[in-house]
Amino acid sequence: xxxxxxxxxxxxxxxxxxxxxxxxxxxxxxxxxxxxxxxxxxxxxxxxxxxxxxxxxxxxxxxxxxxxxxxxxxxxxxxxxxxxxxxxxxxxxxxxxxxxxxxxxxxxxxxxxxxxxxxxxxxxxxxxxxxxxxxxxxxxxxxxxxxxxxxxxxxxxxxxxxxxxxxxxxxxxxxxxxxxxxxxxxxxxxxxxxxxx
Numbered sequence: 001x002x003x004x005x006x007x008x009x010x011x012x013x014x015x016x017x018x019x020x021x022x023x024x025x026x027x028x029x030x031x032x033x034x035x036x037x038x039x040x041x042x043x044x045x046x047x048x049x050x051x052x053x054x055x056x057x058x059x060x061x062x063x064x065x066x067x068x069x070x071x072x073x074x075x076x077x078x079x080x081x082x083x084x085x086x087x088x089x090x091x092x093x094x095x096x097x098x099x100x101x102x103x104x105x106x107x108x109x110x111x112x113x114x115x116x117x118x119x120x121x122x123x124x125x126x127x128x129x130x131x132x133x134x135x136x137x138x139x140x141x142x143x144x145x146x147x148x149x150x151x152x153x154x155x156x157x158x159x160x161x162x163x164x165x166x167x168x169x170x171x172x173x174x175x176x177x178x179x180x181x182x183x184x185x186x187x188x189x190x191x192x193x194x195x196x197x
Contacts, residue, residue: 007067008058008184010035010177011084011091011124012077013102015158016074024144025077025157025172028125030082031142034071034177034181043072049086050074059185068101078124081132088133098137099180100129103157107143109165110172111197112179116188122153136182 012032013025018024036043039056046053052072059065069091073083088098096116102125107113117136120126129137147156161169175195183191 004063005067006094006097007069007091008097008099009084009088009091010070010099010180011080011087011101011129012072012081013100013155014072014075015077016072018119020158021195022035023158024103024161027103027142027144029072029179030072030169031101031140031172031176032072032095034173035068035180038177038181039068039070040068043070046071046083046087046092049083051083051087053087058181063078064155066184068184078128079128080125081154081171084129085132089094095134095136096138097123098133099183100126100137101140101142101176101180103127103144104141105144105153105157107141107145109143109145110168111143112172112176112195113141113143113187114179114183114192115141140173140179140183 012028014029036054041050041054041056043054051074054070055063058068071087073080075083102123116138120130147153179191181197182194
């Protein structure tokens with residue numbers, strides 16, 4: 001069972017490389033980048049894992065401060081489980097101290113939902129993580145909505161946000177980073193009541 005001194009592993013899910021950077025599927029990377037900015041550090045290559053990591057603390061100084069590793073797996077999305085498990089082992093992070101930040105089709109754009117455990121809902125990053133280490137980790141689900149008309153899901157998630165969505169994007173990414181900080185400082189129930197729309 002985890003305790004307050006155990007580190008947290010915050011994983012932003014996405015695909016590496018500039019071609020994918022602004023895709024809907026990469027909102028996890030966007031939130032991870034903002035958290036890194038708030039911590040005041042730069043990502044570096046992870047020891048023993050195909051990922052970029054930043055170690056630091058989140059929260060006010062004192063008992064609410066949490067030791068964190070913010071990570072961006074540098075495998076493709078459907079292979080995220082390998083790097084995340086390697087990081088978890090290296091940093092000795094309990095499973096319930098892992099937080100995956102990911103895009104979610106079944107939630108309207110701009111809406112957030114936090115939860116612990118559950119299925120992968122067809123999300124390849126979650127599927128890979130769950131297969132690799134079990135399902136009882138936290139998720140910050142960032143709503144991107146369903147594809148319009150007959151557009152295939154794969155095409156939709158690998159497209160950039162629309163110009164209308166981009167007007168709200170910085171605000172929602174900021175709110176998602178706040179939700180992660182709240183989860184670590186105050187626990188899941190408090191974070192859910194504050195951020196689950």
